[in-house]
Amino acid sequence: MKIAIVEDDINMRKSLEIALGDYDDFEVKTFRNAKEALKKLDESYDLVISDITMPGMNGIEFVEELNGRYDVIIITGNATLGRAIESIRLGVSDFLTKPFEVETLVEAIRRSQKVQARVKKRVKKDVPTNNSMFYGTSEALEKTLNLAYKAAKSDASILLLGESGVGKELFAKTIHNNSPRKDKPFVAINMAAIPENLIESELFGFEKGAFTDAFEAKMGKFEAANGGTLFLDEIAEMPFHLQAKLLRALQEKVIYRLGSTKGVSVDVRIVAATNADIKTKMQNQEFREDLYYRIATIPIHIPPLRERKDEIIPIAQKCLEDIVEKYDFNPKAFSEEAKEKMIEYHWPGNIRELIAVVERAAILSDGDTISENDLFLDARI
Ligand SMILES: Nc1ncnc2c1ncn2[C@@H]1O[C@H](COP(=O)(O)OP(=O)(O)OP(=O)(O)O)[C@@H](O)[C@H]1O
Ligand SMILES: [Mg+2]
Structure with missing residues (x-):
């Protein structure tokens, strides 16, 4: 897996490079800023890990520029709700707050790897998305x-x-x-x-x-x-x-x-x-x-x-059906704990965030039940 790390802080950059260097299947390249990374990034990369606060182009602008071409993990020292929401809007797959354990980052990388492998292996069916439909009611x-x-x-x-x-x-x-x-x-x-x-x-x-x-x-x-x-x-x-x-x-x-x-x-x-x-x-x-x-x-x-809680489970279930059909998975269902977790969570990125969480959970879960751990909601702000 070829990984680009974009980080202006030299200590952080070097320590990530060394820590991830211990893993044989990671090929890590580091960049001091977004502009430099944009010049060098090509199809050979599988994942981008980026800081937010950087001189010149910041991480959010950088991700916007990447326009969904890569899976992105954000690492940031000052996480604000606004930035988390912005990251969700841009389809970032994980958002880690510094300081974090290297293992936490490696887990996030492994998740990205798993998602990419499963999505690539499957022939995506062209399922018409119900763009003009409300999936639940409240x-x-x-x-x-x-x-x-x-x-x-x-x-x-x-x-x-x-x-x-x-x-x-x-x-x-x-x-x-x-x-x-x-x-x-x-x-x-x-x-x-x-x-x-x-x-x-x-x-x-x-x-x-x-x-x-x-x-x-x-x-x-x-x-x-x-x-x-x-x-x-x-x-x-x-x-x-x-x-x-x-x-x-x-x-x-x-x-x-x-x-x-x-x-x-x-x-x-x-x-x-x-x-x-x-x-x-x-x-x-x-x-x-x-x-x-x-x-x-x-x-x-x-x-x-969060003020339309009655819609959460119907939307999640309909999205799950869509994804199961799109990737030809065996039918899956949410565990009761997973449902409770979704109802409790505050969804700063609203329905867009819910759809993204369900899609990822559906791809990552191994069996036919999606557990609360598959949702990865605890790590969020
Ligand atoms: N009630 C719903 N049921 C199913 N899908 C929905 C529902 N509401 C929104 N969506 C889907 O959620 C996603 C986000 O919705 P939309 O783009 O309309 O939000 P928005 O308010 O315009 O967001 P932004 O402020 O970020 O532009 C879209 O994919 C949309 O189809
Ligand atoms: Mg909009």
């Missing part, structure tokens, strides 16, 4: 869904508020699918995922020659969503100078492609989402109040999973 979810269905029928702008992984995107699609616009496009744009200088052209499009690389004209998301729904994800991350332009487009229902003075009429329904404290951003003058009121005609708070 009083809190029903209340929220009812509000969403009602709001869907109108053409009012909806702002979805909720923690990471609660299902904001799922709600946005549900709203679209239950609206009179359901046969028209649903187009999503994530403000946090696009480089700041590209957001404007992504939203509004551009004409040929509008800037150096504009070799031909391109339609923006507004035009692509015409007649349908435009989902503005992570809206609080929108650069301040673009907020006025967005507001104008929403008010006038006309957009201008970059490099053009000719307006194009657009008819879109706006659904926006944020997990940030947008009210604080408004107080700090980082988010325009007029834009807020324009997009938040109907605000919908999606409760976190």
